Amino acid sequence: MLEYFKLILSKVSFDKRLFERELRKAIKSLVEDELNELKNWCYTHFGQVYGPIIDRQFVLAP
Numbered sequence: 001m002l003e004y005f006k007l008i009l010s011k012v013s014f015d016k017r018l019f020e021r022e023l024r025k026a027i028k029s030l031v032e033d034e035l036n037e038l039k040n041w042c043y044t045h046f047g048q049v050y051g052p053i054i055d056r057q058f059v060l061a062p
Helices: 002-011 016-029 032-060
Strands: none
Touching: 002 016, 002 032, 016 032
């Protein structure tokens, strides 16, 4: 699932609302180890553009 969500996030990265929505779905679907990897991957690939969105979604994560 992690690789699937990485693919989806890459494809929707042109639109911040879509990116945030898909990131929220990914966070709800993944287990803790995968979440840590996804968080690192998101910051590496999209931190410059979507840093505040990534921060907000991972702070809100259960």
